[in-house]
Amino acid sequence: MKVKLLRVGPIGTNCYILEDDQTNLAAVIDPGDEPELIQEALEKEGVEVRYLLLTHGHYDHTTAVPALPGCIPRRISISTRLTPTGRAVPCSP
16 A cells, blocks of 8 residues: 655645556545646556545535546545535535
8 A cells, every 4th residue: 555645725635546456446535636736646656546535525625626637536535524414515526
């Protein structure tokens, strides 16, 4: 397992890429901004994004979601722990 940290956006939000180095499958966690930087890192590693995980729905953790062409999986997961209703917030583009 490889873990890559990218600091994105004006406040330097932590965006992580988790890569299974045996299968080249990856998860992107909190793509808050700078989709070009995230996409470049994914292409450099040659991984296929299987999961997009959002720790919560604030803009600084979700802004790059719709701007990541070709790497948005079928399912996007977001934590429900911090939402007022306890329900998942739809965030698929």
